[in-house]
Amino acid sequence: MKILVPVKRVADPDNANKMKVTADGSAVTSEGLAWKVNPFDEYAVEAALRLNEKGGSGDVLGETVVISLGDDEVIQTLRQPLAMGVDRAILVKASDGEIDSTVVAKALAAVVEKEQPDLVLMGKQAVDGDSNTAGQMLAEHLGWPMATFAMSIEVADDGKALVVGREVDTGVLTLKVTLPAVVTVDLRIVAPAAVKNGVTPDDHAYNEGARYASLKGIMKAKKKPVDQTSLSDLGVEASPLVEYTKYELPPARSGSATFVESVDELVEKLRTEAKVL
Amino acid sequence: MSQEDTSDRLFNPTEEHAMLRQTVADFVRREVEPQAAAQDEKAVLNQPLFRKLAELGLLGITIPEEHGGAGMDAVAAVIVHEELSKSDPGFALAYLSHAMLFVNNFYHCSNDEQRARYLPKVLDGEWIAGMGMTEPGAGTDVLSMATTATRDGDHWVLNGTKTYITNGCEGHCFLVYAKVDGRITAFVVDRECPGFSTSNHIDKLGMRGSTMAELIFEGCRIPAANLLGEVGGGLAHMMRNLEIERLTLAAMSCGIAARCVDIMVRYANERKTFGQPINRYGQIQRYIGDGYAMTQAARALTYNVARDVRADRRARIGSDAAKLFAAPVGKQVADWAMQVMGGAGYCREYPVERLWRDAKLLEIGGGTLEAHQKNLTKDLTKQLGS
Ligand SMILES: Cc1cc2nc3c(=O)[nH]c(=O)nc-3n(C[C@H](O)[C@H](O)[C@H](O)COP(=O)(O)OP(=O)(O)OC[C@H]3O[C@@H](n4cnc5c(N)ncnc54)[C@H](O)[C@@H]3O)c2cc1C
Numbered sequence: 001m002k003i004l005v006p007v008k009r010v011a012d013p014d015n016a017n018k019m020k021v022t023a024d025g026s027a028v029t030s031e032g033l034a035w036k037v038n039p040f041d042e043y044a045v046e047a048a049l050r051l052n053e054k055g056g057s058g059d060v061l062g063e064t065v066v067i068s069l070g071d072d073e074v075i076q077t078l079r080q081p082l083a084m085g086v087d088r089a090i091l092v093k094a095s096d097g098e099i100d101s102t103v104v105a106k107a108l109a110a111v112v113e114k115e116q117p118d119l120v121l122m123g124k125q126a127v128d129g130d131s132n133t134a135g136q137m138l139a140e141h142l143g144w145p146m147a148t149f150a151m152s153i154e155v156a157d158d159g160k161a162l163v164v165g166r167e168v169d170t171g172v173l174t175l176k177v178t179l180p181a182v183v184t185v186d187l188r189i190v191a192p193a194a195v196k197n198g199v200t201p202d203d204h205a206y207n208e209g210a211r212y213a214s215l216k217g218i219m220k221a222k223k224k225p226v227d228q229t230s231l232s233d234l235g236v237e238a239s240p241l242v243e244y245t246k247y248e249l250p251p252a253r254s255g256s257a258t259f260v261e262s263v264d265e266l267v268e269k270l271r272t273e274a275k276v277l
Numbered sequence: 278m279s280q281e282d283t284s285d286r287l288f289n290p291t292e293e294h295a296m297l298r299q300t301v302a303d304f305v306r307r308e309v310e311p312q313a314a315a316q317d318e319k320a321v322l323n324q325p326l327f328r329k330l331a332e333l334g335l336l337g338i339t340i341p342e343e344h345g346g347a348g349m350d351a352v353a354a355v356i357v358h359e360e361l362s363k364s365d366p367g368f369a370l371a372y373l374s375h376a377m378l379f380v381n382n383f384y385h386c387s388n389d390e391q392r393a394r395y396l397p398k399v400l401d402g403e404w405i406a407g408m409g410m411t412e413p414g415a416g417t418d419v420l421s422m423a424t425t426a427t428r429d430g431d432h433w434v435l436n437g438t439k440t441y442i443t444n445g446c447e448g449h450c451f452l453v454y455a456k457v458d459g460r461i462t463a464f465v466v467d468r469e470c471p472g473f474s475t476s477n478h479i480d481k482l483g484m485r486g487s488t489m490a491e492l493i494f495e496g497c498r499i500p501a502a503n504l505l506g507e508v509g510g511g512l513a514h515m516m517r518n519l520e521i522e523r524l525t526l527a528a529m530s531c532g533i534a535a536r537c538v539d540i541m542v543r544y545a546n547e548r549k550t551f552g553q554p555i556n557r558y559g560q561i562q563r564y565i566g567d568g569y570a571m572t573q574a575a576r577a578l579t580y581n582v583a584r585d586v587r588a589d590r591r592a593r594i595g596s597d598a599a600k601l602f603a604a605p606v607g608k609q610v611a612d613w614a615m616q617v618m619g620g621a622g623y624c625r626e627y628p629v630e631r632l633w634r635d636a637k638l639l640e641i642g643g644g645t646l647e648a649h650q651k652n653l654t655k656d657l658t659k660q661l662g663s
Contacts, residue, residue: 212303215297
């Protein structure tokens, strides 16, 4: 099937402590930050590649396309999924100030109209803003069925539907969505047996986690096409609804730790000393 | 990776280099670091992890794509060795012995038939490989080697012993230098060849994520087709390959030093004595400041030389200089990191004491410091043209 995977560039979460806010609190500075594909989006890329390959054989079953919104620098971030095995990329040129989830969802909807994928597979949220809205809004714009927080995906009905497992408080909720659909993934989607496409042999062992970009993949990535378009090309107005009024860093951790002997003592201290119970 | 934006062009000259570093760094964080201490304790090569290097395509990093490799340059090889050595220099040494000492060397001195026979197995990690140059009686003075090869019909017959051979315990094939009528010649020898055996594991101070053994040839018969290049051509192959060997050993030292700087910066910021973090003390600041500056100097030299190291031209002065300078930096910075950590640095619980033990090898293997000084003096004097 043809799968479109939206990916967002985020500041490397392993270096989140380098995050700084301007003195007046009006913006987050990106200086000195290393950029990475949003981890949940990377998991979506992995899940898309698993859906679209006969595992272990090198056979490809359908086209996988990544898309991102941002400036030219984002192309560098898009090379990562291309090196993992994605076929091509689309960059919708936009500046950070022009976009929020609503604009992203409209832009994605416009690209979906053109590309006609069978599935839009995306991360459940980006780890910078943690909004968890773009996928839901996109499904609404398209009028497509949606499954969020997927922890497992299985191709059903001869490829006309997906059975999606969602982890909820009380257990696993199983949904069947008819394609085309929007599915957002949670981190368990990269467990070794989380994705079943009906073609890859059941005993094929995937590694835990997203695949690495292999050296051959890296060398090929540069030759893969990155189509560029813009919000105006897509007929989408750059008018974000969300306005950011102020940023501040979380208070520094005090760094003191107290060790307790028993649960009772812990509860007591939480009640009397920390006063949080 | 933050204040290094401008020097990034030296350390990551292309987008591919940057992605390679990212991939290896991710792999190291997820899979190499967690096993390093246990492998050091056991003193065995982690073979399943080694095979994952093949999945990443790292075993043939310098081999052209049409022969199954990645077709990357010496800078790329430096990046991989530096990143692996941040967590497990012993494992990196096993990689170096396979990918640089065997694969890279073999590729440049083999014919198509030999490549077809060996490359698929060593590039996909089915076979682990190594290289035998050093002998009990010939290390620095390698040209005095005593291993001989004589022709007997369809075979070559080898006699002699190689020692300190990395991957000797688990290796399936080795590139071996032996003398034919006194002329150094390269051969490829399989473990199955009659008359070939390896000694017990030679236990060692550091680099314990890789193993070492003697290769013993007692009337060892290898097919005539296993002669690499020409009789007497071995010296040229050896000299050419020593360049990338020394360069990547220098890169390993850079990786050790960089990790140790990282460790001491963090530790000195957190550890408090006399009511304040120890990074407030001038003596500690000297370890951190000097350690960082020396690490960056070693990296700058190594990456700069890497741009000149390639199969079709010689860069002996550069590669000797890079290893001569970088090797003591790894050892020194590891020592300072241990000093900054005090008792904790000396304990197995933290990686510094392991890196400290590993670092010493780089002043010995692939040429001792004295050998580099000797070569440099000879080559620089020769440059005078007198
Ligand atoms: C962990 C490890 C892994 C190794 N892996 C391999 C491998 O895979 N393949 C392989 O072939 N070899 C390998 N070696 C061998 C290594 O290359 C040699 O140990 C090295 O070249 C030094 O030789 P040597 O040990 O015989 O020392 P020697 O040559 O005996 O040197 C002893 C001392 O004398 C000094 N010296 C010697 N000659 C001179 C001179 N002319 N002027 C001044 N000083 C001099 C040396 O610098 C040194 O300080 C490995 C060694 C180690 C420790």
